[in-house]
Amino acid sequence: MHKSHENYYELIWMLAKTDFKLRYHGSVLGYFWALLKPLLMFAILNFVFSSVFADRIAGGEYYSLQLLVAILMFNFFSEGTNAGMQSLLSKSQLVTKIYIPRWTIIFASTVNSAMIYIMNLLVVVVFFVWKQFLPSPEAVMMFIVSSLLIYVIIISFSLFTAPLYVKFRDLSMIWEVLIQILFYATPVFYALQLMPLSIQQVLLLNPMAFIIHFTKESLINNHFPELWQGGTFFVLIIIVFFLSTLSYRKLSLRIAEEI
């Protein structure tokens, strides 16, 4: 097929930047507003689990740091997948009235989510400074790799679901429920070690549980996954990403007719 665009990166960046701008209305207050949801959730969970319940669940004095990181990561995942799934339909004009490669629209949505996540990480830095806790360089590396893996998961999920969502509009409701379940199946506000070993193993099959558990562990306790665990996980994510591109190619062909 003939090419009509040679500015893919600029196109993705422009679409992402526009969404970002519209979300924050170019103001500091807008930024604060966007942060409010994860921060409120953090405040509530932090209060409930470190004040109301005993240390048994919270586990250690840096519980609040772990909780904050975990909430922001999970928030990145849930907002990113949601926005990615709805990206094509919400920009239907760019699908039906013009030809631009459709994957640029999906990518732009994930870039936008990543920008919001990076903005939110500023708060994490503030909290670490406040608590006077310095994670090891390896742990910071691990954190960056984990964030990148979440990003790849978001892209894969979006490539797979965005063309489907055009046809099946109730997918967003189904996903909302699944996200709720995933939230409890992920050690966001509890420590994985509290679970019986058999349940721990089941929970670690959830990729978000794997990422968030080991990020929390490495940041505070400097405890890393075994190489084979991390390696297998990494390879699986890459395979899933590859499959999602195949599925996207097949599903996106007739998308303009179905919107």
Place this chain on the structure above:
Amino acid sequence: MEKNIAIKVEHLSKTFRIPHEKVSSVRGVVVNFFKKKTYEEFEALDDVSFEVKKGEFFGIIGRNGSGKSTLLKILASIYEPDGGVTKVQGMISPFLELGIGFNPELSGRDNVYLNATVLGMTKKQIDEKFDAIVKFSELERFIDQKLKNYSSGMQVRLAFSVSIYANREILLMDEVLAVGDVDFQKKCLQEFERYKQNRRTVVLVSHDLASIEKYCDRVVVIDKGRLVFIGQPNEAIERYTTQYIHPKR
């Protein structure tokens, strides 16, 4: 493909499946799992072949629902054809409507950048042409205001200006001639004349037979997805009006 051909369409066909009961949810799929799915087939294009030469103004006329827009959408690669091939030499404009991607909450300036990027321009190109775009639209005074404060005529002017500077070798136009007030229309027509002098390729869909006759070098008539005539504008219009608009009893 020969050098002087811009677009070559061979045996193009496109069929839409229109289900009798449209299922648009997972719930619907589950509920209707054992029901027999019935649909009607609608042949929007049936074995259409033609060539557009470089530098030609090529008109497409036909009644509503005859397949004109489907044809343009396939040329722009918005739709995938079911059969046949289209070959295009040179960069083709990918849009059929003006102002795609415009957002009312953004300023005129931001919208120019957004729209031009969507039309395939790079940031550098937009920077270079920005002043000219704004000047052509005659909206210098309002360019930093939000688009929602523009009148609809102003919005269209801005959109048209961007599309003019998007500089494609081959342009697809679906009813975009009637734009803005009389003065601005005049300006657009002058721009059109310039395209013609510069020997740019334009594929034009319109119901405005007067401008088709005035500008086009060749015209095709499409009826019910079939190409029924190709040739000189006056003959095409003659045939179209006598046979398809006021058919003789």
